[in-house]
Amino acid sequence: MLWAPPPPQLPPGPPPLAFRSATLDRAAHTIDVELMAAAAVSARVVLARHGVVLGRRSGSMDRGGTVISVRIGPKGIKPLRKGLHVDVSIYWGAGSPLRAHPALKLAPPEDAGPLGA
Numbered sequence: 001m002l003w004a005p006p007p008p009q010l011p012p013g014p015p016p017l018a019f020r021s022a023t024l025d026r027a028a029h030t031i032d033v034e035l036m037a038a039a040a041v042s043a044r045v046v047l048a049r050h051g052v053v054l055g056r057r058s059g060s061m062d063r064g065g066t067v068i069s070v071r072i073g074p075k076g077i078k079p080l081r082k083g084l085h086v087d088v089s090i091y092w093g094a095g096s097p098l099r100a101h102p103a104l105k106l107a108p109p110e111d112a113g114p115l116g117a
Helices: none
Strands: 015-026 030-037 042-047 052-061 062-072 085-093 098-100
Touching: 015 042, 015 085, 015 098, 030 042, 030 052, 030 085, 042 062, 052 062
Parallel strands: none
Antiparallel strands: 015 030, 030 062, 042 052, 042 085, 085 098
């Protein structure tokens, strides 16, 4: 036989990233996105609510967990509260981003110290 079909291609493996949580930190004006990585990878995190982009931030990580803090402006952070859902898109080099739609957690309050009272 002169012609043979090409060998079957393996399906792409799972992404080297996994989304864990999104935590609203009002004191720092950020939403902290926690990611788990299976390999060293760079990622860009884009946060949106109802199609309106709240913020974006890039970061690189090694194996294990890491947090990317996305700064949110004053108009964007004002309506946010615990339990609201945000759209998280994580671009890491694949054809389509990794997407999540989590409910926001609230960061524990910082100890203001004796001058904060």
